[in-house]
Amino acid sequence: VIWDIGVHDMAIMLYLVGMAPDRVRGTGHRMLGLGVEDEVHVHLEFENGVRGNIHTSWLWPETNRRTILRGSRGMLxxxxxxxTVTHHRKWIDDDLQNHDEGSEVVHRGDGQPLKLELQHFIDRVADRQPARSDGESALAVVETLERINTAVEESSRY
Known part of the structure; x- marks a missing residue:
């Protein structure tokens, strides 16, 4: 499942963080009897202090594709x-006080994401400019997915 639907999430995370993770941990479950994990939980740590989590599942009861960026004073x-991109101005301060200054949708898109991605690629071929998803970024994604596979395999030994 991580290679099927998690590959997109991994590409987004590496693009946003701008580097490959230093540490990769993962666990998985084989509930469908297919010989591969049909649910995977991934925990990543990056040199710059960013931490990321990815959960992928073929068994989840609803289609849910969200990316959440958390900061010290809210989240996107x-x-x-x-x-949509929603800005939630919610956080907990150093005194463990909860703050909630509301939420607002700051961006609404339209169009099919895959179609937009393919159009971007076609446009970059036409104007000969670098694409956001180039061979270098694809290699970083594949290498990270391989590290996740290893981590999931190691976790299942225990």
């Missing part, structure tokens, strides 16, 4: 299905 939630 990208809902790929709804094509």
């Amino acid at each position: 939630v990208y809902d790929e299905v709804g094509q």
Whole structure:
């Protein structure tokens, strides 16, 4: 499942962080009897202090494609299905006080994400400019997915 639907999530994370992770941990489950994990949880740590988590599952009861970026004073939630970015101004301070200054949709997209990605590629071929998803970024994604495979295999030994 990580190679099927998690590859997109991994590409987004590496693009946003701008580097490959230093540490990769993962666990998986084989519930469908297919000989491969049908649910995987991944935990990544990056040199710059960023931490990321990815959960992929063929068994999840609803289609849910969200990317959540958390900061010290709020978070952004990208809902790929709804094509919105929502800014949540919610956080907990050093005194463990909860702050909630509301939420607002800061971006609404339209169009099919895969179609837009393919159009970007076609445009870059036409104007001979570098694409966001080039061979170098693809290699980083594949290498990270291989590290996740190894981590999941190692976790299943225990």
